[in-house]
Amino acid sequence: MKRLQILWLGIACTLLATGCQTDRKTCPEGTVPTVITVSIEPLRYLAEQIAGDGYEVNTLVPKGSSPETYEPTPKQMMDLSGSKVCLTVGDLGFERTWGDKLRQAAPDVPFVRTADGITRTAGHAHSHKGEAMQEDDPHVWTSPACMKIIAQNICTALCKLDTAQAEKFQARLQQALQTIQATDDSIRTLLGTSSPKAFLIYHPALTYFAEDYGWTQISIETDGKEPSPAQLARIIQACKEKQVRTIFVQQEFDRKNAELIAKETGTRIATINPLSYDWTGELLKIAHTLHDQ
Numbered sequence: 001m002k003r004l005q006i007l008w009l010g011i012a013c014t015l016l017a018t019g020c021q022t023d024r025k026t027c028p029e030g031t032v033p034t035v036i037t038v039s040i041e042p043l044r045y046l047a048e049q050i051a052g053d054g055y056e057v058n059t060l061v062p063k064g065s066s067p068e069t070y071e072p073t074p075k076q077m078m079d080l081s082g083s084k085v086c087l088t089v090g091d092l093g094f095e096r097t098w099g100d101k102l103r104q105a106a107p108d109v110p111f112v113r114t115a116d117g118i119t120r121t122a123g124h125a126h127s128h129k130g131e132a133m134q135e136d137d138p139h140v141w142t143s144p145a146c147m148k149i150i151a152q153n154i155c156t157a158l159c160k161l162d163t164a165q166a167e168k169f170q171a172r173l174q175q176a177l178q179t180i181q182a183t184d185d186s187i188r189t190l191l192g193t194s195s196p197k198a199f200l201i202y203h204p205a206l207t208y209f210a211e212d213y214g215w216t217q218i219s220i221e222t223d224g225k226e227p228s229p230a231q232l233a234r235i236i237q238a239c240k241e242k243q244v245r246t247i248f249v250q251q252e253f254d255r256k257n258a259e260l261i262a263k264e265t266g267t268r269i270a271t272i273n274p275l276s277y278d279w280t281g282e283l284l285k286i287a288h289t290l291h292d293q
Contacts, residue, residue, distance in 0.1 A: 034162075037083040039095055040067055041277040042141040043114060046151050047087060049176045050169055051158055058083070061094065066252045067275065068093035068203075068224070072102065081106040084161055087154060090115045091138040112157040114150045115140045121207055142274055142283070143208035144184035151176050183280045187213060190284075190291040198242035199290060200235070200261065202253045205274040209286070216242060220257050227257065239265045245293040248272045248286070268293070 033056040038044045040061050047057045060076055061067045071094070072080075080086065080102060088095050090113035103111060120136035140146040155173040159166040191197075197215045199206075204219035218238055222231055238244075239261065247269045249258045255269070262269050270289045276282040 035079075035083045036085055036087065037080055037109075038087045039089055039092060040141075041275055042147075042279045043087050043089070043150070043154070045277050045279045046147070046154050046176060047158075049179075050151065050155050050172045052165075052168060052172055061275070063275075064252055066093075067095075070094040072098055077102065077105040080109060083109050085109065085157055086111045087114050087157065088112065089138055089140065091136055093138075110157075112153065114153045114157075115146070116153060117149050118146050121211065137204070137207045139205045139274065140208055141279070142206050143212045144180050144187070144283070145212055146208055147180050147279070148177055151180065179280060183283055184212075186284060187287040190287040191215070194291055194293075196243040196245075198239075198244050199246045199248060200239055200244050200258075200267065201248040201250075202255075202258055203250055205250065206248070206286070209283070215290070218242065218244065220247075220261070221253075226254075232257065232260070236261055236264050239267065246270055246289060248289075250274065 033054055036047055036051065036055055036057045038047055038057060038059055041059050041063070044057045044059045048055070051057065058079065060072055060080075061070045067089075083106065086102070086106070086109050088099075088111060099111075103109075115138070118140050120140075122136060141150060151173060155169050158169045162169075191213045197213075198218065199210075199215060200218045200220065202220045204217060204221065206217055209215075210217040218235065220227060220235060227235060244265065245267050247258050247262055247267050249255050249269055249271055251271060251273060258269055261267070272286055272289075273282060
């Protein structure tokens with residue numbers, strides 16, 4: 001009899017779990033969470049901290065994909081319409097390319113540019129209708145100073161979304177700002193006396209990080225393209241002149257040129273992920289790498 005009771009209890013638990021997976025509205029412990037969509041993982045990191053329980057944050061660009069060239073799936077386009085807000089950086093490649101289509105797919109969803117209010121740095125040049133144009137560098141989240149502005153913009157968006165929870169959002173914002181400040185303090189301690197202050201990177205994703213801490217970033221990629229042999233020679237020369245000791249490579253880009261330069265200059269290669277959800281951990285990893293070089 002006891003075994004039979006245990007068996008029935010197991011079946012009941014399985015059915016209950018299945019019911020919660022197929023229809024979250026029937027789950028006894030809570031209601032369906034409010035869905036927020038963000039473009040990249042660092043925004044999810046902040047959004048989850050500030051939103052708290054009751055919110056589900058989905059990311060458009062998956063791990064290992066480049067936000068410069070990513071194409072949202074049809075399912076993502078459909079799911080976006082169920083979001084209460086979409087938080088973007090504002091100037092990432094896929095945001096510019098897919099912005100109109102995403103808005104058309106979710107006409108009732110407000111889109112918020114979280115980088116608004118940040119003083120931008122010029123990025124790579126590109127051609128538009130035969131004319132050369134200069135784009136602002138979109139990688140603002142690699143700077144703690146910029147991340148504070150992004151956090152405030154996210155909080156403002158959430159307060160408009162749910163005015164009843166505004167005080168809680170503000171309280172969580174203050175906690176997030178303290179974490180960002182602590183990260184900034186730790187990086188400044190690590191890099192304060194480091195010399196020489198230059199590094200090489202494949203895709204120039206650490207522009208704002210370098211500006212924050214007085215470092216020089218040298219990029220292998222030029223205007224979004226692989227370097228020519230002549231450009232590669234100039235990069236190698238610049239690395240020698242600046243006494244570069246570290247080459248950063250991102251997982252979504254080819255390592256071939258980085259390995260060639262490393263061989264020619266005697267520098268070491270370090271793999272980083274500026275798009276990591278673990279924003280604090282990743283920036284500290286970068287700082288430790290530069291400190292230990």
